[in-house]
Amino acid sequence: MTTTLEKTLAAELAELRATGQYKQANVVQAPQAPHTIMDGRPVINLSSNNYLALANHPRVVAAGKRAIDEFGLGTASVRFICGTMACHEALEKKIREFIGCPAATTFISCWDANVGVMPTLAPTQQDAIFSDALNHASIIDAIRLSKAERFIYKHADLAELQSMLESPKARASRNKLIITDGVFSMEGDVADLPKLKELAEKHDAQLIVDESHATGVLGATGRGTAEHFGVLGEGTVQTSTLGKALGGACGGYVAGAQVICDYLVQKARTTLFSNALPPAVCYGSMAAIDVLIEDGAKLLAALKRNVAHFRAGVADLGLHTIPGITPICPVIVGETATAISMQKALLAEGVFVSGFGFPVVPKGEARLRCQISAGHTIEDLDKCLKALAKVAEKFPEARKRH
Numbered sequence: 001m002t003t004t005l006e007k008t009l010a011a012e013l014a015e016l017r018a019t020g021q022y023k024q025a026n027v028v029q030a031p032q033a034p035h036t037i038m039d040g041r042p043v044i045n046l047s048s049n050n051y052l053a054l055a056n057h058p059r060v061v062a063a064g065k066r067a068i069d070e071f072g073l074g075t076a077s078v079r080f081i082c083g084t085m086a087c088h089e090a091l092e093k094k095i096r097e098f099i100g101c102p103a104a105t106t107f108i109s110c111w112d113a114n115v116g117v118m119p120t121l122a123p124t125q126q127d128a129i130f131s132d133a134l135n136h137a138s139i140i141d142a143i144r145l146s147k148a149e150r151f152i153y154k155h156a157d158l159a160e161l162q163s164m165l166e167s168p169k170a171r172a173s174r175n176k177l178i179i180t181d182g183v184f185s186m187e188g189d190v191a192d193l194p195k196l197k198e199l200a201e202k203h204d205a206q207l208i209v210d211e212s213h214a215t216g217v218l219g220a221t222g223r224g225t226a227e228h229f230g231v232l233g234e235g236t237v238q239t240s241t242l243g244k245a246l247g248g249a250c251g252g253y254v255a256g257a258q259v260i261c262d263y264l265v266q267k268a269r270t271t272l273f274s275n276a277l278p279p280a281v282c283y284g285s286m287a288a289i290d291v292l293i294e295d296g297a298k299l300l301a302a303l304k305r306n307v308a309h310f311r312a313g314v315a316d317l318g319l320h321t322i323p324g325i326t327p328i329c330p331v332i333v334g335e336t337a338t339a340i341s342m343q344k345a346l347l348a349e350g351v352f353v354s355g356f357g358f359p360v361v362p363k364g365e366a367r368l369r370c371q372i373s374a375g376h377t378i379e380d381l382d383k384c385l386k387a388l389a390k391v392a393e394k395f396p397e398a399r400k401r402h
């Protein structure tokens with residue numbers, strides 16, 4: 001018997017297929033690297049978060065193997081029962097020294113870090129959360145789990161945030177959190193951290209910055225948005241991922257004041273009721289941080305050069321992008337079906353770029369999210385630009401302003 005649920009779901013999936021919006025897994029048949037194998041053929045990967053090309057770095061891989069030898073595959077426990085191993089303490093020390101903050105605590109993902117933070121630090125109706133409209137989905141869901149009053153300000157509209165903070169309802173609230181992505185994952189723009197800090201301080205709010213796309217990417221030594229703006233180590237809490245620049249495995253963390261991390265360790269449900277990070281991820285991520293500390297100048301210079309080269313190339317092609325300084329360079333093409341068809345056409349040219357549509361981005365703003373790595377060569381990027389030019393010719397609708 002087919003249930004009503006199954007019929008409803010099947011109809012929705014059929015609709016996605018009929019309108020060209022059905023997502024297919026893009027299977028990678030070799031290690032995650034700027035050059036990899038898909039569909040049995042070599043491709044340049046222009047859509048991973050492997051910003052420093054460390055996911056398959058020999059030191060990172062060797063460290064992961066060493067951890068399996070020392071600690072086995074996993075913890076078989078949450079942190080507070082018997083899932084805290086020496087490798088977790090070593091990783092958290094490494095993170096707090098790298099960030100330059102008093103405390104850090106890890107989670108199985110940055111999704112879980114965000115979902116741990118918001119309902120734990122602002123649990124009641126007396127609390128208030130202020131959030132940028134384009135914050136990552138994990139932040140949106142985390143806010144939904146809190147009973148706090150919600151204030152969603154238009155993307156990057158800090159004047160609106162200010163007036164929300166000044167509203168009588170906000171003034172009367174107890175714990176106030178302002179939460180923002182450091183680098184916005186679909187736009188590639190950077191939050192105005194100095195202004196956000198100023199507003200947070202003025203209104204007795206805790207600023208929380210999700211540094212997932214900024215860690216290992218922004219700042220002279222890759223310490224993220226705060227370093228980029230020269231406001232490192234001053235009262236901000238950051239959440240970030242180990243699943244992007246820092247080795248690309250999985251795992252997230254919260255770094256900041258001791259009292260905040262201590263409280264999360266005691267109360268955040270995503271750490272109390274979910275297993276700790278696998279040891280291989282702990283050692284692998286530590287090795288990635290070491291590579292960043294030792295070779296950061298070279299890696300970050302390559303990333304910066306590549307970002308500037310690729311962004312200039314996209315602008316020269318006259319494609320619709322959002323100017324910026326980060327390795328996330330969206331090419332906005334309009335409809336979801338266009339983005340998905342362009343993705344397929346680019347793959348045929350040996351370039352993998354992921355097409356995103358609604359609900360990941362607003363309707364009518366579907367895009368190819370190009371992501372540049374320090375591991376790309378200029379020749380790789382020129383090949384990608386040539387492929388983009390060729391494919392864009394076949395999709396004139398992609399050139400219209402959206």
Ligand SMILES: Cc1ncc(COP(=O)(O)O)c(C=O)c1O
Pocket residue numbers: 109110111112136138181185210212213240241242243250251252
């Ligand atoms: C801004 C931001 N926050 C959080 C996450 C979730 O990170 P993780 O994969 O570690 O759960 C992502 C991942 O896409 C992200 O882009």
